[in-house]
Amino acid sequence: MPDTTANFADRLLDAIDAKGSPVCVGIDPRYDRLPEAISAGAGADASVQLAKIAEFCWQVLEAVAPHVPAVKPQSAYFEAYGAGGVETYYQVVRWAHQLGLLVIGDAKRNDIGSTAEAYAAGHLAGADKADSLTVNAYFGIDGLKPFLDVCAAEGKGAFALVRTSNPSAGQVQDFQNADGKKLYEHMADLVAGFGDAAGLVGRRGYSSLGAVVGATWPDEARRLRQQMPRQIFLVPGYGAQGASAADCAASFNDDGTGAIVNASRSVIFAHRQGQYADLPWHKAVEQAAKAFAEDIRNAIREGSR
Amino acid sequence: MPDTTANFADRLLDAIDAKGSPVCVGIDPRYDRLPEAISAGAGADASVQLAKIAEFCWQVLEAVAPHVPAVKPQSAYFEAYGAGGVETYYQVVRWAHQLGLLVIGDAKRNDIGSTAEAYAAGHLAGADKADSLTVNAYFGIDGLKPFLDVCAAEGKGAFALVRTSNPSAGQVQDFQNADGKKLYEHMADLVAGFGDAAGLVGRRGYSSLGAVVGATWPDEARRLRQQMPRQIFLVPGYGAQGASAADCAASFNDDGTGAIVNASRSVIFAHRQGQYADLPWHKAVEQAAKAFAEDIRNAIREGSR
Numbered sequence: 001m002p003d004t005t006a007n008f009a010d011r012l013l014d015a016i017d018a019k020g021s022p023v024c025v026g027i028d029p030r031y032d033r034l035p036e037a038i039s040a041g042a043g044a045d046a047s048v049q050l051a052k053i054a055e056f057c058w059q060v061l062e063a064v065a066p067h068v069p070a071v072k073p074q075s076a077y078f079e080a081y082g083a084g085g086v087e088t089y090y091q092v093v094r095w096a097h098q099l100g101l102l103v104i105g106d107a108k109r110n111d112i113g114s115t116a117e118a119y120a121a122g123h124l125a126g127a128d129k130a131d132s133l134t135v136n137a138y139f140g141i142d143g144l145k146p147f148l149d150v151c152a153a154e155g156k157g158a159f160a161l162v163r164t165s166n167p168s169a170g171q172v173q174d175f176q177n178a179d180g181k182k183l184y185e186h187m188a189d190l191v192a193g194f195g196d197a198a199g200l201v202g203r204r205g206y207s208s209l210g211a212v213v214g215a216t217w218p219d220e221a222r223r224l225r226q227q228m229p230r231q232i233f234l235v236p237g238y239g240a241q242g243a244s245a246a247d248c249a250a251s252f253n254d255d256g257t258g259a260i261v262n263a264s265r266s267v268i269f270a271h272r273q274g275q276y277a278d279l280p281w282h283k284a285v286e287q288a289a290k291a292f293a294e295d296i297r298n299a300i301r302e303g304s305r
Numbered sequence: 306m307p308d309t310t311a312n313f314a315d316r317l318l319d320a321i322d323a324k325g326s327p328v329c330v331g332i333d334p335r336y337d338r339l340p341e342a343i344s345a346g347a348g349a350d351a352s353v354q355l356a357k358i359a360e361f362c363w364q365v366l367e368a369v370a371p372h373v374p375a376v377k378p379q380s381a382y383f384e385a386y387g388a389g390g391v392e393t394y395y396q397v398v399r400w401a402h403q404l405g406l407l408v409i410g411d412a413k414r415n416d417i418g419s420t421a422e423a424y425a426a427g428h429l430a431g432a433d434k435a436d437s438l439t440v441n442a443y444f445g446i447d448g449l450k451p452f453l454d455v456c457a458a459e460g461k462g463a464f465a466l467v468r469t470s471n472p473s474a475g476q477v478q479d480f481q482n483a484d485g486k487k488l489y490e491h492m493a494d495l496v497a498g499f500g501d502a503a504g505l506v507g508r509r510g511y512s513s514l515g516a517v518v519g520a521t522w523p524d525e526a527r528r529l530r531q532q533m534p535r536q537i538f539l540v541p542g543y544g545a546q547g548a549s550a551a552d553c554a555a556s557f558n559d560d561g562t563g564a565i566v567n568a569s570r571s572v573i574f575a576h577r578q579g580q581y582a583d584l585p586w587h588k589a590v591e592q593a594a595k596a597f598a599e600d601i602r603n604a605i606r607e608g609s610r
Contacts, residue, residue: 028420030419030423074416074420074423076414076416076420076421076423076424076427077420077423079391079423079424079427079428080423080424080426080427081427082391082392082395082427083388083389083391083392083394083395084388085427086384086387086388086391087387087388089388090387090388108414108415108416108441109381109413110413110415110441111379111381111413112469112470112471112541112546113471114335115333115379115381115382116381118335118379118381118382118384118385119381119384119385121385122381122384122385122386122387122390123384136413136415136441136443137477138441138443138466138469138477138478139469139471139473139474139477140471140473140474140475140476140477140478141473141476142471142472142473143469143471143473161443164417164443164444164448165417166417166418166444166445166447166448167447168444168445168446168447168448169444169445170445171445171446171495172442172443172444172445172488172491172492172495173443173445175480175482175488175491176482176483177480177481177482177483178481178482178483183477183480183488186477186480187477190476190477236417241417
């Protein structure tokens, strides 16, 4: 069990330092991509598929735990299997904790305040829940506050969507005001302000309210880095979504802190890549996780020169 | 089981006509507000509480089914109880279908396209799932499309957040461009465009992609009504959140169609209101549902004069 009395931002930064890897591995267990060694013989029965998914997740966690500080299970791939899938999601959270990993629950929850309280209770409150959760701040502060209250009280964290990694992000997020400020920059200002609330900023100067900033938009990330000095950036988009390590480096400060880069498919489905084809699939995952961390470390070192 | 071969917008409008009530009842089973007759003796055991919540939901569904066309279970209050709560959520969906009710699943899901596919599979695809789902369109079209594909293929629906009912909605949604257009109006334009996609517009002229427009902002709703002619508005904010029936009427067209108003707490927890105190709690729910529908009907009639 993680120490949930300490500030989440401190816990995450300390864990990054301890592993020497500012990266996390996304647990997106799409059944149709599982290694043959796992999925063989499962057929179309959903509960059998789910057992295979659980086995896959456990082996991925074991493979990456020595090399990365955190994992990011994507709730959607578990919810696709209904209540049984949700049970597996919580099991994955507990397994990750047993292996000393921090957990960023990727669920992008959002609602009005009274309802957000219920989401915070289900996904964040308590030592057996995720250490932090992705949230969507379209509702403004009253939809975010219930999550922040849990963060302050229990050493948990939240990452608010600012600039998402997907191709159509700009349709909404590039909407701009008369001064040329875009919506995602306005969102960045709000998140920076909300993140200064009592109990959120840790001894290392970062807030437990971080920001999701897609690596697929490096110029935007570079400006956002200045705009949200206290936010840890959760950076999706590396690998399968097309961003390079150099693109990811834009989200870090000169001292090499301030962000954690996520890769999902390029690590957990590494067995599908030619260079790992000769390895047992969980060894492929381990090698891909190590290579991913090394790639990001090098890019940060290059960037800070 | 509902007929899921027909267009969702048509199914919803026909159901509204059949019941003569353009309203739905939100199923937000906050445990601490349950009637004493239900919660008595449950204590702090979560699984016992959950069984009480299930019993409460069934009785609410039975009480309101003769009077309203649809219910809107709020996923968060079920997720607060973990996987067991999610199982109960799906049970409530199936019960509602057995009672001839349409189900608007209130989960406000959102993510990049590949992940949104998994959410659509878990929450919308299949006759035993909700008939429609609330979604958050911050990602733009690629985060919405997987939901719309299920809508077109299976006669399901989605309601995208445009203007939320909560006090701080404007912090994000009032961000405005050089022409004075606000973000929620920009979102309305996008939703109106997305809603014209193949397979979504029904014989009655409305799209299966609707919009969430809070009743707490009637002036905004009146303008949005012009801006999104093909969208059915899902209108939260009546009752406990402070909006009146007249405020809700702003979301309807002159012919009395085009919106469905939701009330949650003011109906399902009616036993807490003085005027219903002498009734058994489920009779209070039934009376409150009838009074709610009557209130909205009258306001629409007034508004169209």
